Amino acid sequence: MNKKIFTLSFMTVLLSSACSTMTPARYSISVDNNLELKKYGGSKIQLSALNATGSFDANCRLMGPIQASDGMTIPEFVRKAFNDEFKFAEVYGDSGVKLSGNLTKVAFSSSAALTNGWWEFALELESSNGKSMTVETHYDFKSGFDAITACNQTAQALGPAVQDLIKKAVTQPEFAALVK
Template sequence: MKKTPIALLGVILAVSGCSTMTPARYSVSVDNNMALKSYQGSTMDIVSIGAPEKYDSSCRMMGPIQASDGQTIPQFVNKAFNDEFKFAGVYGDGGAKLTGRLDKIAFSSSAGLTNGWWDLALTLSSANGQSMSVENKYDFKSGFDAITACNQTAQALGPAVQDLIKKTVTDPRFKSLLR
């Protein structure tokens, strides 16, 4: 009889384990494409983006939020920038070499109970000595229960990165990185 409660406890623990929430792959933005068209004739490449000192990826005890394809969030952002550059025809090895650092990666899946946000801060530096920093907070509807809210939070990473890229490439300081 004593083995039954122990076995039942083991099954409950196995079933209630955490899940990893993963967003869809990044998709390029028409708005970002239009903004990047103004840089035609220039080429650019983000070589790498580093991680912040701290980032808590856990979501409501459901498990971590991770980027798609086994990437870290900085790698996801790096690839997203370069995908946008490629789509706009401004990506190239012979142009401006940019490096970056995500100064902040933060999210909430329970702001106002059923809303959420991503807060991403980025510093880009150019080989020409220029740098710039931007921060973007992206708000979205998450959900009440943990499963829905954490899945919605993971899916909101793509649009949050799209907005970060738009804020970056439409900032007048961005052009100084390309000289």
């Protein structure tokens, strides 16, 4: 009888600890990015396509995958974030400069130095005017010790990490050449 109770208890614990998907909040506009993009007033910009050629391991510890909000992939999340920033700065438009991009690196850690984490991105942008640029970012954050906290913190850090990526892209001098 003890063996049956142990087995039943073990199976209950095992099934209740199955992996779950960690999802961040929706992207929110950055004031700094908005101020920078306002400099391009009169321009019409759109990130029309964004692919990912680098491999991306979405699994966070043994908790499960990190997935962008609203069921989007990471490239879809980043593309929507760029376009949301363009819209808020009133520089978004269907007619005008079309940007396309390629995420060559998407990576994260939820256990750097045990309780810290980071997101890294490498992005290539190409304009319909023939100009191109690349940008790489490394965004650090506090994750936590236990897997549940660390993976949730990693998911929640996606938005600020993408804000950082956009800021680095739009503040580079090469960005101005893309949108002319």
